[in-house]
Amino acid sequence: MANRKRIVKELSDVTRSPPPGTRVQLLDESDVHIWEVLMDGPPESVYVGGHFKIKVTLPTDYPFKPPLLSFTTKIYHPNVSNDDKGSMCLGMLRSDEWKPANRISAAIEMARNLLIAPNADDAVEVSIADQFKNDRAEFEKIAKDWTKRYAGKA
Template sequence: MSGIRRVSKELTECQGPPPPEGKDMSKVKLQDGAAILPPTTMEGIWAKADNSNMYRWDIWIEGPANTVYEGGIFKLKMELPEGSAPSGTGGYPFKPPKINFTTRIYHPNVTNDNTGDICLSLIKTDVWKPASKIKGVLEAVRQLLIEPNPDDPLETRIAEEYKNNRAEFEKNAKSYVQRYAKDTLKENSSKTTTKKETLKNAPSKV
């Protein structure tokens, strides 16, 4: 299967089934500043490919319940490596996707800066397998919010804090949620100029 066909197939899988008749499930509603997201086939994850390049995706992950990230919506960018035309060989799925948090997050496995690099074993070059799927990558990123891995950190100080002073870690992580992850969807919508454009750019179901 060529790279472009593989990406197209996985995009279809991630976006899930169409919404029920008569309901526009792609709408993002905001009530009192809190985001209310549409139902999804993957728990707490939404994805939207760039209209002009399906190798570039916007991802939204809802902070899992009963974690320090609960109540936040985290936006990520994912870029799939493009291979040589016309076969697409040398790109995805032979090389792993690159994924970054664009919403700041206090986490031992994510760089504490504006680049938002992620340490995730699944997408390391020496671990990645062509049979791996984007859906699995997104689920693994969400799982990192539930279970950080302080033994393989990008932020050593935060990892030490997580292991040795959990209360301080939780306080700092929750502070980041309040500061950076509360208005993620509102900021995404504010870039548009009309209601029609806002709905068009809202996240699709995964």
């Protein structure tokens, strides 16, 4: 596979020096196309104290197509779809904005930054985004509650 060298290099780079607050591993040692990211809720965010699992799926034509990020831990967030997929699709994760020179670590960092500062203008969950904009207290209450309920255990 032509892209194997790139993926292996990225994986070794990211395991050696992962983005702050995250750990990266393969979900299944035999498949380099599916990664598992363990992300601690950033201390400056409402998700503090939570431990989130993110599945990163690399398409067969990676890096020419963007990786797919999905939260396997339930999370209350305007940019994460509130279904069994927990998918995220914005910024560099969109195929028209993704550049083959972009790295997965950058995508992970972007996800982490979104936990700190959700992007309500490019939301997948419109009602959560509205609440985030207009009733911040209620949003934070639910997000904290979900964090405790679903992301409590490491």
